[in-house]
Amino acid sequence: MRHLWCLLSFVLACAGPCLAEAAAADGAVRVGLTWAARAAACEITSEAPFALHDGRGRPVAEFPAGAVLRIAAEGGRLEAACRRPEGRGRAEAYVLSSTAPLRISAEGRGERTYRGRLAFSAAAEGLRVVNEVPLEDYLRGVLPAEVPPTFAPEALRAQAIVARTYAVATAGRHRAEGYDLCDTWHCQVYRGAGAEDPRLSAAADETAGLIATFEGEPIQAVYHSACGGRTAANETAWPGGSPLPYLRGVSDCEGESPWCAEAPGAAWTRRLSHERLAQALARFGVVAPITALMPGDSEEAGRPREYLVQCAAGERLIAAADMRAALNGGPAGDAAPSADFEVTLEEDAVVLHGRGAGHGVGLCQWGANARARAGWTAEQIIAHYYSGVTIEPLAR
Numbered sequence: 011m012r013h014l015w016c017l018l019s020f021v022l023a024c025a026g027p028c029l030a031e032a033a034a035a036d037g038a039v040r041v042g043l044t045w046a047a048r049a050a051a052c053e054i055t056s057e058a059p060f061a062l063h064d065g066r067g068r069p070v071a072e073f074p075a076g077a078v079l080r081i082a083a084e085g086g087r088l089e090a091a092c093r094r095p096e097g098r099g100r101a102e103a104y105v106l107s108s109t110a111p112l113r114i115s116a117e118g119r120g121e122r123t124y125r126g127r128l129a130f131s132a133a134a135e136g137l138r139v140v141n142e143v144p145l146e147d148y149l150r151g152v153l154p155a156e157v158p159p160t161f162a163p164e165a166l167r168a169q170a171i172v173a174r175t176y177a178v179a180t181a182g183r184h185r186a187e188g189y190d191l192c193d194t195w196h197c198q199v200y201r202g203a204g205a206e207d208p209r210l211s212a213a214a215d216e217t218a219g220l221i222a223t224f225e226g227e228p229i230q231a232v233y234h235s236a237c238g239g240r241t242a243a244n245e246t247a248w249p250g251g252s253p254l255p256y257l258r259g260v261s262d263c264e265g266e267s268p269w270c271a272e273a274p275g276a277a278w279t280r281r282l283s284h285e286r287l288a289q290a291l292a293r294f295g296v297v298a299p300i301t302a303l304m305p306g307d308s309e310e311a312g313r314p315r316e317y318l319v320q321c322a323a324g325e326r327l328i329a330a331a332d333m334r335a336a337l338n339g340g341p342a343g344d345a346a347p348s349a350d351f352e353v354t355l356e357e358d359a360v361v362l363h364g365r366g367a368g369h370g371v372g373l374c375q376w377g378a379n380a381r382a383r384a385g386w387t388a389e390q391i392i393a394h395y396y397s398g399v400t401i402e403p404l405a406r
Contacts, residue, residue: 038126038142039181041200042189048136049116051082054128058110062090065103065131079106083132103131105142111203114139123204124151131188140189141202145404146218148200149174153210155199156233157375162382165375166213168391171401172373173198174214175221175231178404222392222399224256229399232257233373236275238350238365239268240311241395247349247369249329256396259311259370262377268365273376275367280345281359288321290340294332297323300360303353313350313370331369372396 046052054060055078062071062079073079073092081104082089088104106112107127114128115121116139126143143151149170153159157169176198181190183197191197222229232244244257262269270276282290288298300321305314317333319326328336334349336342351364366374373395381391389401 039148040189041141043139046116046139052116056108060108063105105129124202149214151202154205159207159209161379164382165379167388170213170217172231179228234368236270236273236367236376237374239263242370259309269380270376280362290342
């Protein structure tokens with residue numbers, strides 16, 4: 011093995027762009043592992059032999075199962091060293107692959123396991139680590155972080171189709187950073203092979219390759235925990251966006267009861283002082299005391315688009331999404347699990363009576379679970395929450 015390590019002494023010319031081209035060529039999803047970003051060094055091993063390549067895919071070295079390779083960022087390049095055999099090398103980019111999942115431990119960040127390949131490059135403040143993984147394996151690492159595995163099978167199948175669609179529709183949103191998607195809520199939470207659950211993997215397998223489309227294109231298949239009985243249109247949740255015909259607000263009740271009534275966030279109450287609420291809304295010109303706070307214009311399904319606030323400075327109209335952001339990001343703290351609530355004014359408090367958790371657009375996960383338990387299929391569930399869509403195989 012020592013003769014292979016001699017190759018590491020050469021300065022490799024390829025950096026991030028070459029890695030991106032290689033990943034795009036084989037159809038892998040490139041996931042930026044933000045939990046490991048900026049770590050000074052990490053160690054990688056596998057239960058099977060694993061191989062080291064340069065940024066252009068050329069073989070550099072091979073290691074036996076159980077060997078530990080350390081990669082560190084040093085002066086804008088990577089330092090690689092293996093405990094067995096002894097060796098050391100420098101390069102601008104490395105790619106590791108194995109027939110078994112690769113286990114990576116980042117200094118001070120913990121340890122995770124991933125299928126596919128791990129690509130390393132040096133960033134301004136440490137390492138950049140990207141998991142290049144087939145779409146279906148990516149999905150197996152997403153579902154356990156996004157939906158309870160105890161949900162009914164048809165709800166899990168619906169979630170698998172929706173999560174796959176979202177990945178396809180949004181791939182490339184982090185292209186400027188050198189990968190397709192991140193591993194956080196900003197894209198979809200992704201925890202790799204170590205988080206996989208057989209019930210969720212089965213849902214992915216049973217729907218393999220299926221996505222939701224509108225007029226032949228993958229939809230922006232956003233989803234949330236609980237709608238509280240009515241979902242939101244996309245332009246209500248994200249003001250300024252163009253209305254999407256498949257992301258309309260829909261009623262989600264069985265009689266008077268929301269389908270998601272069993273969700274932990276189906277109904278909630280928060281109490282705030284007048285001063286604290288006014289402080290949270292100060293950037294909109296709100297001044298205590300607040301004499302009225304009520305829904306203004308509403309969507310067809312009944313969800314408020316805006317709120318009217320009457321206070322010492324007069325009346326203020328605040329978009330529902332802006333109201334929720336202000337309540338959750340200001341002095342009021344995490345006061346609004348959703349942007350759908352009514353208000354009771356008391357002498358010393360403003361009481362919010364709300365429904366639902368999350369942005370409220372697209373699939374209501376707890377509603378989907380209740381529908382699945384009532385006999386709905388994954389296709390029927392998706393058709394309810396996304397107007398006019400078609401389920402079809404992903405074109406390759």
